[in-house]
Amino acid sequence: MEMRQGLRLTQKQQLVMTMKLRQALKLLTLPTLELREELRTELQTNPLLEESEEETDVVESSETEAAAETAEKDADEAPSLDGEVDWESFLADASDSGTVPTPERNEEQYERVNVAPVSLQEMIQQQLAMKRLGEEDQLVMAFLVGSIDDRGYLTLTNEEIVEHTGSEPERVDRLVSLLQGCEPPGVGARDLRECLLLQFRQRGEKGTLAYEIIELHWDQLKHRRLVEIAKALKVPVGDVQDAVDDIATLSPSPGSEIGGNTARYIYPDLVVERVGGDYVVYLNDRNVPRLRINRAYEKVLLSRNSGDDKTKEFVKSKLKSAQWIVQTIEQRRRTMIKVMRKIVEKQRGFFDHGVLHLKPLTLQDVASEIDMHESTVSRVTNGKYVQTPRGVFELKFFFSSGLGTSAGGDISSKAAKEKIARLVGGEDKSKPLSDQKLADTLKAEGIDIARRTVAKYREQLGLASARMRRRHETKDPSR
Numbered sequence: 001m002e003m004r005q006g007l008r009l010t011q012k013q014q015l016v017m018t019m020k021l022r023q024a025l026k027l028l029t030l031p032t033l034e035l036r037e038e039l040r041t042e043l044q045t046n047p048l049l050e051e052s053e054e055e056t057d058v059v060e061s062s063e064t065e066a067a068a069e070t071a072e073k074d075a076d077e078a079p080s081l082d083g084e085v086d087w088e089s090f091l092a093d094a095s096d097s098g099t100v101p102t103p104e105r106n107e108e109q110y111e112r113v114n115v116a117p118v119s120l121q122e123m124i125q126q127q128l129a130m131k132r133l134g135e136e137d138q139l140v141m142a143f144l145v146g147s148i149d150d151r152g153y154l155t156l157t158n159e160e161i162v163e164h165t166g167s168e169p170e171r172v173d174r175l176v177s178l179l180q181g182c183e184p185p186g187v188g189a190r191d192l193r194e195c196l197l198l199q200f201r202q203r204g205e206k207g208t209l210a211y212e213i214i215e216l217h218w219d220q221l222k223h224r225r226l227v228e229i230a231k232a233l234k235v236p237v238g239d240v241q242d243a244v245d246d247i248a249t250l251s252p253s254p255g256s257e258i259g260g261n262t263a264r265y266i267y268p269d270l271v272v273e274r275v276g277g278d279y280v281v282y283l284n285d286r287n288v289p290r291l292r293i294n295r296a297y298e299k300v301l302l303s304r305n306s307g308d309d310k311t312k313e314f315v316k317s318k319l320k321s322a323q324w325i326v327q328t329i330e331q332r333r334r335t336m337i338k339v340m341r342k343i344v345e346k347q348r349g350f351f352d353h354g355v356l357h358l359k360p361l362t363l364q365d366v367a368s369e370i371d372m373h374e375s376t377v378s379r380v381t382n383g384k385y386v387q388t389p390r391g392v393f394e395l396k397f398f399f400s401s402g403l404g405t406s407a408g409g410d411i412s413s414k415a416a417k418e419k420i421a422r423l424v425g426g427e428d429k430s431k432p433l434s435d436q437k438l439a440d441t442l443k444a445e446g447i448d449i450a451r452r453t454v455a456k457y458r459e460q461l462g463l464a465s466a467r468m469r470r471r472h473e474t475k476d477p478s479r
Helices: 019-029 032-045 061-077 087-092 120-131 135-146 158-165 169-180 192-202 209-216 218-222 226-233 237-247 295-302 309-346 348-353 363-369 374-381 413-425 435-444 451-460
Strands: 049-051 270-275 278-283 291-293 385-388 391-394 402-404 410-412
Touching: 019 032, 019 309, 019 374, 032 049, 032 291, 032 309, 049 309, 120 135, 120 169, 135 158, 135 169, 158 169, 192 209, 209 218, 209 226, 209 237, 218 226, 226 237, 270 309, 278 309, 291 309, 309 348, 309 363, 309 374, 363 374, 402 413, 410 413, 413 435, 413 451, 435 451
Parallel strands: 270 385
Antiparallel strands: 049 291, 270 278, 385 391, 402 410
């Protein structure tokens, strides 16, 4: 086979993403708080951008709609930034150009004070500081504390600790026992079984029925074979149920509640309010800087003198960038509101009546009706939240697949999950509903669903199987 070198011209279509397009997509994807930081960076790097201090108080929703329509009209009539723009004419225009502020709501704002949480290791060390350990004990104990994971479990056996520290086995045994006596109860355990036993010991309940069940019948307990445990211990199954309920009050991960897990604050990007019989959508961007073009450099471009050409080119490039980002932010605002309005329109049943009235909805359904690409809707809804009269939800919450009904319509998978949760919540605990029974009940209500789908939804809801949910009669009828 002969090999030759040669040149050949071919034509092909390829999407080329310019830097401006990349930045526009980035700004569209950013949540409100991240957008605020991005715009503050732009304010620092572009001298032709400045923050407007003016605030607009709008009382009636009709004025809000008028402002939005005006902004959309201005943005549509704005010149394209892909070609050349007559900047002298632009600056000579007396009208200002900037982002349109969202009407302010009279809401009290409180400053959040960040407090550094105390870690589990720090909490244990504070307790051990009162024990007055010797120098060698302190070294071994520091190694033990450092070997505790986030759950509060000790990750090494006594033999491994002896090997790593070179200490005596008796010393390690004594220090491990001292560590396991610290707060929170159960810290220093090697597994779940030991963790639960430690918690009962610290409560002074060693030797109780619950303690004996964990110690002697752990495998039966894990599989919730309460009848077998009752027969082995020769006690009523109701007593075993009471003991299992007591075990359920213990913490399987004592370290997870100490430090590390700071509260996550959600800042809604959009707000939906009910006004009369309708819903009004607006952006929750009052903390985002209001941008406008700084006209202090007007003389540089309007000057007819020769001047410094490099300075003019610099100002012109920054002016073009400033005008572009102002229009991009306004386009982002219009896009987000347009998408949310369509969601409210499609999921009106949810806003009026709740989760059971959610309808199947896909990104493509919304994109096709507002004449946008599905990827744009995906970027708008990704990682953003909306505050509604029914709570705060991620925008992705309103999109779900559907199940067929006997009436020929569809029902959202989230509505089906809600029905399953309600059926399980109202079941007879002594005779819990199996997955097949749940499927039959839903089919009787007109929802076409298979047993395997019910099992999948039940697991996603964090609900145990029927055998694991079953409860036996106890001595106390209130339990």
